[in-house]
Amino acid sequence: xxNDLLEVDPIAGQGEIMEVSMGPHHPSTHGVFRxxxxxxxxxxxxxxxxxxxxxxxxxxxxxxxxxxAAIPYTDRLDYLCSMTNNWGYCLAVEKLAxxxxxxxxxxxxxxxxxxxxxxxxxxxxxxxxxDMGASGTPLMYAFREREKVLDLFESLSxxxxxxxxxxxxGLRVDATAAWLDEVRRLLxxxxxxxxxxxNLLRANEILMARTQGTGRLSRELAVSAGVxxxxxxxxxxxxxxxxxxxxxxxxxxxxxxxxxxxxDVYDRYMMRILEMRETVKILEQALRGIPEGPIMDPKVRLxxxxxxxxxxxxxxxxxxxxxxxxxISDGTTNPYRYRVRPPSMINxxxxxxxxxxxxxxxxxxxxxxxxxxxxxxxx
Amino acid sequence: xxxxxxxxxxxxxARNFFGSYVEKDRLTTVQFPEERRPxxxxxxxxxxxxxxxxxxxxxxxxxxxQICEKECPPxxxxxxxxxxxxxxxxxxxxxxxxxxxxxxxxxxSCQICVEVCPFDAIRMDTEFELSTxxxxxxxxxxxxxxxxxxxxxxxxxxxxAAECDARRAKDVEDTKAKAAAAAAAAAAxxxxxxxxxxxxxxxxxxxxxxxxxxxxxxxxxxQ
Amino acid sequence: MNAAAADQIFxxxxxxALVHTPASxxxxxxxxxxxxxxxVIFPAIFALSVLLERKGLGRMQNRYGPNRVxxxxxxxxxxxxxxxxxxxxxxxxxxxxxxxxxxxxxxxGAAFLGYAVLPIGRNMVAANLxxxxxxxxxxxxxxxxxxxxxxxxxxxxxxxxxxxxAIAQMVxxxxxxxxxxxxxxxxxxxxxxxxxxxxxxHYTATLAHWNVFTPWGLAGFFLFMISGMAETNRSPFDLPxxxxxxxxxxFIEYSGFKFALFFLAEYLEIFSISGLGxxxxxxxxxxxxxxxxxxxxxxxxxxKLFTFILFFIWVRGTLPRLRMDQLMNFAWKFMLPxxxxxxxxxxxxxxxxxxxxxxxxxxxxxxxxxxxxxxVVLARALxxxxxxxxxxxxxxx
Numbered sequence: 001x002x003n004d005l006l007e008v009d010p011i012a013g014q015g016e017i018m019e020v021s022m023g024p025h026h027p028s029t030h031g032v033f034r035x036x037x038x039x040x041x042x043x044x045x046x047x048x049x050x051x052x053x054x055x056x057x058x059x060x061x062x063x064x065x066x067x068x069a070a071i072p073y074t075d076r077l078d079y080l081c082s083m084t085n086n087w088g089y090c091l092a093v094e095k096l097a098x099x100x101x102x103x104x105x106x107x108x109x110x111x112x113x114x115x116x117x118x119x120x121x122x123x124x125x126x127x128x129x130x131d132m133g134a135s136g137t138p139l140m141y142a143f144r145e146r147e148k149v150l151d152l153f154e155s156l157s158x159x160x161x162x163x164x165x166x167x168x169x170g171l172r173v174d175a176t177a178a179w180l181d182e183v184r185r186l187l188x189x190x191x192x193x194x195x196x197x198x199n200l201l202r203a204n205e206i207l208m209a210r211t212q213g214t215g216r217l218s219r220e221l222a223v224s225a226g227v228x229x230x231x232x233x234x235x236x237x238x239x240x241x242x243x244x245x246x247x248x249x250x251x252x253x254x255x256x257x258x259x260x261x262x263x264d265v266y267d268r269y270m271m272r273i274l275e276m277r278e279t280v281k282i283l284e285q286a287l288r289g290i291p292e293g294p295i296m297d298p299k300v301r302l303x304x305x306x307x308x309x310x311x312x313x314x315x316x317x318x319x320x321x322x323x324x325x326x327x328i329s330d331g332t333t334n335p336y337r338y339r340v341r342p343p344s345m346i347n348x349x350x351x352x353x354x355x356x357x358x359x360x361x362x363x364x365x366x367x368x369x370x371x372x373x374x375x376x377x378x379x
Numbered sequence: 380x381x382x383x384x385x386x387x388x389x390x391x392x393a394r395n396f397f398g399s400y401v402e403k404d405r406l407t408t409v410q411f412p413e414e415r416r417p418x419x420x421x422x423x424x425x426x427x428x429x430x431x432x433x434x435x436x437x438x439x440x441x442x443x444x445q446i447c448e449k450e451c452p453p454x455x456x457x458x459x460x461x462x463x464x465x466x467x468x469x470x471x472x473x474x475x476x477x478x479x480x481x482x483x484x485x486x487x488s489c490q491i492c493v494e495v496c497p498f499d500a501i502r503m504d505t506e507f508e509l510s511t512x513x514x515x516x517x518x519x520x521x522x523x524x525x526x527x528x529x530x531x532x533x534x535x536x537x538x539x540a541a542e543c544d545a546r547r548a549k550d551v552e553d554t555k556a557k558a559a560a561a562a563a564a565a566a567a568x569x570x571x572x573x574x575x576x577x578x579x580x581x582x583x584x585x586x587x588x589x590x591x592x593x594x595x596x597x598x599x600x601x602q
Numbered sequence: 603m604n605a606a607a608a609d610q611i612f613x614x615x616x617x618x619a620l621v622h623t624p625a626s627x628x629x630x631x632x633x634x635x636x637x638x639x640x641x642v643i644f645p646a647i648f649a650l651s652v653l654l655e656r657k658g659l660g661r662m663q664n665r666y667g668p669n670r671v672x673x674x675x676x677x678x679x680x681x682x683x684x685x686x687x688x689x690x691x692x693x694x695x696x697x698x699x700x701x702x703x704x705x706x707x708x709x710x711g712a713a714f715l716g717y718a719v720l721p722i723g724r725n726m727v728a729a730n731l732x733x734x735x736x737x738x739x740x741x742x743x744x745x746x747x748x749x750x751x752x753x754x755x756x757x758x759x760x761x762x763x764x765x766x767x768a769i770a771q772m773v774x775x776x777x778x779x780x781x782x783x784x785x786x787x788x789x790x791x792x793x794x795x796x797x798x799x800x801x802x803x804h805y806t807a808t809l810a811h812w813n814v815f816t817p818w819g820l821a822g823f824f825l826f827m828i829s830g831m832a833e834t835n836r837s838p839f840d841l842p843x844x845x846x847x848x849x850x851x852x853f854i855e856y857s858g859f860k861f862a863l864f865f866l867a868e869y870l871e872i873f874s875i876s877g878l879g880x881x882x883x884x885x886x887x888x889x890x891x892x893x894x895x896x897x898x899x900x901x902x903x904x905x906k907l908f909t910f911i912l913f914f915i916w917v918r919g920t921l922p923r924l925r926m927d928q929l930m931n932f933a934w935k936f937m938l939p940x941x942x943x944x945x946x947x948x949x950x951x952x953x954x955x956x957x958x959x960x961x962x963x964x965x966x967x968x969x970x971x972x973x974x975x976x977x978v979v980l981a982r983a984l985x986x987x988x989x990x991x992x993x994x995x996x997x998x999x
Binding site: 018019020042129132133134135136137139140141144203204205206207208209210212238240243256257258259260261262266267270271274359360361362 | 659662663664665759760763837838840841918919920921922923924925926927928985990991992993995996997998
């Protein structure tokens with residue numbers, strides 16, 4: 001399983017080349033995503049990802065509307081993690097317009113972002129096992145926990161997934177004391193779920209045999225391809241935007257960044273489980289330290305925000321990787337240029353290199369470990 | 380690799396199987412539509428228009444300022460202002476919407492219209508069983524279908540409704556107080572016209588506007 | 603009625619019916635009376651096990667299974683049958699129509715033929731062949747042919763992949779399957795299924811002489827069951843119908859009733875392999891303890907069969923799928939040597955003296971060690987070969 005591209009002439013190649021389109025309708029491609037795979041027997045000799053089936057003109061729509069109107073659309077980028085998408089965009093606008101965020105709002109932002117990270121990783125691990133054929137049992141356990149987090153989001157912001165919760169300068173509504181107590185009540189159950197999950201599958205020989213050694217990604221290739229997030233850390237590169245940029249108030253929390261050594265699917269799977277444990281630590285600290293206070297910068301006008309002309313790039317560590325928003329303002333109510341740096345798509349560009357020389361069954365597992373959400377890949 | 384991981388997995392599954400008969404946490408299905416979980420108070424689905432009292436036309440709070448139409452991200456609201464005016468809850472003459480359409484098939488339930496409305500006229504409903512068989516006509520909700528009473532709002536969002544009612548009651552009080560002060564000032568002015576030694580009265584119309592404006596900016600912050 | 607009469611009730615009924623038919627038709631009626639119960643009962647068990655599977659999997663996944671059609675979803679199999687009967691039968695235009703049509707029929711036919719040699723109760727076997735076990739495995743090979751027919755005739759790359767995988771898997775797992783039953787045949791000295799069961803139906807100190815109570819029998823039983831799971835493409839060996847990769851593998855182009863026939867054939871094979879496993883290792887229709895011997899023999903057989911079905915469902919709900927090359931590795935590098943060692947252990951069992959209780963215990967321990975040590979060695983070797991390890995993770999500074 002070398003990482004350099006195999007030079008294979010598909011017409012005069014060795015053996016019989018079969019071209020299979022793992023098409024947009026597929027149970028395991030995590031969305032409408034197509035891969036044109038050339039197989040020699042069961043080994044992959046070429047893989048071309050084809051996406052764009054879910055392109056919805058997000059950037060153009062955001063450029064047409066006001067700054068406030070883009071926030072509900074960012075919910076729908078990576079539709080599983082709407083809170084962190086909101087935060088990325090609000091961070092960019094706050095940098096552009098010079099808005100400060102009160103402390104309580106920062107704490108609540110951290111709490112909901114870490115809850116989002118937890119439910120995203122839980123869902124992903126469940127889907128990874130579903131792709132491997134565990135007929136849905138780990139998926140159901142993961143979703144059981146995810147439901148609890150989504151219920152929390154519903155009682156806070158009104159919607160389970162399309163939360164539309166953050167605003168420039170703070171939050172839309174305050175979190176009540178009752179809500180914070182509910183989060184405190186949920187927290188002890190999370191490590192127990194993680195233990196149960198690990199019990200079910202970590203020492204499972206079949207899982208280990210299928211994931212250790214598949215989809216290897218070397219450090220150099222990961223860095224040069226711009227891969228970020230748990231995929232990068234699984235290849236051994238210590239880069240977490242929360243530690244590098246220290247945006248928000250992340251420098252006040254004590255949490256570790258797990259690193260992998262082999263860069264294969266097993267490492268990525270374990271990265272997410274270890275990150276879930278770190279998330280629980282951050283949540284505990286945030287819930288202990290949250291102050292009272294306002295949740296919104298009073299000087300901000302949400303409607304008709306006209307930031308001064310300039311540009312800003314706001315980035316956060318979303319559960320998938322580094323999610324960035326680049327905004328150019330020309331002084332009017334609409335942004336001149338709005339660009340999203342989608343971590344899923346950039347992580348996806350390296351898929352072929354990871355899959356060459358492996359079986360077609362491994363392609364599905366590797367794709368699952370990249371953690372793509374087509375809403376973000378296609379925007 | 381002696382198979383103990385597999386055995387552990389099997390035991391975990393067996394624990395879930397037997398647990399699903401005894402523990403509630405291990406059987407999380409809600410048998411909709413026979414059982415329904417209560418929705419949290421903050422949940423939102425599609426907007427609706429509020430009216431006070433029992434007459435949807437006379438009590439409609441919307442004054443057709445068209446701010447929600449401008450701010451709606453997918454532009455699903457269509458408003459046509461009326462030509463005549465009717466009194467609002469503090470007695471001031473305001474226009475009302477002759478046509479207020481929301482295309483629910485476009486609306487993305489983002490709640491921005493609720494946030495920007497200065498008149499507490501539009502709020503989010505929690506009703507979600509809205510499917511119809513007619514794709515085009517029945518998903519365009521007109522003013523008639525959107526108008527629901529304040530009583531209904533109190534039922535679905537009690538805390539918000541209570542706070543909204545308190546604020547509007549205060550607005551009414553303030554307006555009455557201002558009107559009384561203005562009347563007193565006018566009477567004083569009339570008395571002063573006969574007696575030039577009395578102090579000039581404060582400007583009455585400016586103070587009425589001044590009382591209403593802080594109420595509206597409070598509305599923006601509190602949402 | 604007493605226990606013996608209850609045990610032989612079906613035999614008595616058949617004799618009564620034969621007595622009352624004219625002599626010219628007796629052969630035909632006898633054949634029909636033997637075949638029709640098999641054709642009726644095992645598909646009925648199939649319907650029940652489909653329901654049990656969905657409900658069992660559901661409970662394992664913290665949800666109800668189907669519970670809308672009838673109380674507790676009991677009528678769900680009828681709904682499924684109606685659905686598959688009334689669905690449109692789509693055949694791809696470029697498919698080979700004759701082979702496409704015949705594949706499910708051959709599969710179901712071969713699956714049914716396997717029941718001919720299973721003794722369901724005392725004196726209740728359809729065909730008392732002297733070479734019953736051999737007949738069973740010969741028929742098993744026909745099922746592999748049918749799977750390949752299905753995959754090839756569909757003219758679809760996914761189904762071809764599925765068919766190739768299926769053939770490779772089924773052929774590889776035939777070997778441990780047959781070798782583990784060779785041990786039993788060797789010890790029983792006969793290929794006839796009825797004699798194998800009768801030899802296990804004796805009791806010493808209330809415990810029966812089942813083959814599974816011996817170390818070689820226990821190991822052989824596990825090997826047989828694992829190979830049986832692989833033979834019938836059952837999870838975790840269901841790569842040929844790998845739902846998440848090649849969608850449905852060799853029966854991707856089948857719809858409607860033919861799909862239902864494939865499904866039926868898969869479950870019938872599961873029952874027949876379980877039935878053979880019960881016959882060879884678990885003493886067929888005999889009860890494990892002598893004080894339960896009054897329960898009719900056919901009830902014992904079906905009880906054991908249901909236990910197997912539940913175990914299969916349990917395993918399906920837990921384990922992810924093995925990849926193709928890992929499947930092959932497992933079959934050739936682990937199961938095959940273990941099967942040969944089981945035969946060795948069985949032979950040693952035969953020739954060690956066991957007149958007294960201590961010598962019996964010694965014999966048991968010796969044969970167990972002969973199997974356990976290579977098991978550990980092979981397992982470790984397999985782990986090394988695949989470079990599987992328990993890993994620890996470091997954290998950034």
